[in-house]
Amino acid sequence: MERVKANQLVMKITDAEWQWDRKKLTFYFTAEKRVDFRNLVRELAAMFRTRIELKQIGVRDEAKRLDGIGRCGRQYCSSSWLPELRPVNLGVAKDQRLSLNPSQISGACGRLMCCLRYEHEFYVQQRKRFPKEGKLIRTTRGEEKVVANDIFRERVTLRGTDGEVRLLSLEELRAEMSADGNAALGSARMEEPEVVESRMDVDEDIDLVSAVETIVVEEPASSSATAAATTLPSAPAGGAPVAEAARKPHRRRGRRGGRRNRAGRERGEGSDGGDGGDDSSSSET
Numbered sequence: 001m002e003r004v005k006a007n008q009l010v011m012k013i014t015d016a017e018w019q020w021d022r023k024k025l026t027f028y029f030t031a032e033k034r035v036d037f038r039n040l041v042r043e044l045a046a047m048f049r050t051r052i053e054l055k056q057i058g059v060r061d062e063a064k065r066l067d068g069i070g071r072c073g074r075q076y077c078s079s080s081w082l083p084e085l086r087p088v089n090l091g092v093a094k095d096q097r098l099s100l101n102p103s104q105i106s107g108a109c110g111r112l113m114c115c116l117r118y119e120h121e122f123y124v125q126q127r128k129r130f131p132k133e134g135k136l137i138r139t140t141r142g143e144e145k146v147v148a149n150d151i152f153r154e155r156v157t158l159r160g161t162d163g164e165v166r167l168l169s170l171e172e173l174r175a176e177m178s179a180d181g182n183a184a185l186g187s188a189r190m191e192e193p194e195v196v197e198s199r200m201d202v203d204e205d206i207d208l209v210s211a212v213e214t215i216v217v218e219e220p221a222s223s224s225a226t227a228a229a230t231t232l233p234s235a236p237a238g239g240a241p242v243a244e245a246a247r248k249p250h251r252r253r254g255r256r257g258g259r260r261n262r263a264g265r266e267r268g269e270g271s272d273g274g275d276g277g278d279d280s281s282s283s284e285t
Contacts, residue, residue: 003043011035014062024051030062060085063109070107077114088112092120126151129170139176 001013011031018025025048029035037054044052057065064078064085078085093105093116107113130149131137137144137158144158147165154170168176 003040003047007037007040007043009035009037009040011037011056014057015065022050024053026053026055028055028057028062028065030059031056059109060111060114063107068108070113072115076108077118082114082118085114086117088114088117092116095120096123123151130156131173137177139173140179141176 004011004013010033011029014028014030016025016027025044027044035056041052041054060078063076067079068076070076074080088111090100090112093100093112096116096119098105098116102112105112105116127149130151131146133146133149135146137146139158141160144160147157147159149156156168156170156173157165158168158173159165
C-alpha cells in the first residue's frame, strides 16, 4: 500500500496471496478505471524477489474474499455458499415488490444484494399460480376484483361490486372459480363463431396453380356450352355450326403445326401466288 501511494496510483489493495511453493505473489485490487502499474510491479519484484501478479476485481469479489456479516445478521452468501456471483438489477427488486431505494436493498459492498437474484425464481414461479392483481374474475358471488396476493400464505384478497372485501385461500378461490366457471366457459364457447376451413385435404397431392388455371380456362367453355344449349332449339336443321361453336373453345393451342405454321403459309401465299408461294414457304421452314 505504501508503494501504491508513492506511485500515486488510484487503486485499493484488497488482498495478497502467496502460491504454495512461494514462487508467485498475487495482489488483488479494485479500481474504477484502468491502472498502469508496470512500475509498481518492478518495485514489488525487487522487494519480494519473486514473480508478481496483480489482478483487478470487482466490489462483489472483494466482499467475497474479505467475508463479513450481512444486514440479515448472517454470513455473506457469496462467502458461505453462493458459487457464482451473477449480476443483479432493479427489475429483480420490482418483481419481488421491494422498495426501490438503493440504500435499503444494497449489501455491504454497495451493490444490490445477491439474495435478490437467487430468490427471484421463487417469486416468478409462485406468482404464476395466482390471478393477476387488478383483474376481474367470476366466482360464486359474481364478478370480483383481485386486490392483493399473498404468495407466502397463499391467500387472495377480493373486492366485490358492492364494495365488500373478503380473504380467501388459493384452494378456496380455485374451487369457487371452477364451480361457477364451467357454465360460463361453456356459454362463451358456444357464442364463438364456428371457423370453417375452406382448404383441400392434405392427403390429396394437388397442384393449386394448375387447378386454378383449369378453372379459369374451362369457365368460358362452360358459358359457351350453356349459350349453345339455350340456342339449340332455334338452330338450323343441319346442326353443324352449333357443334363447331361448341368444339372451338376446347381446342388446344400451341401444338405443333398450329397457328405459327399456318401464319408462315399465309405469309408465303401473300408474297407469291400459286406454286411459287408453296416453294418459298417450304424453303423457309
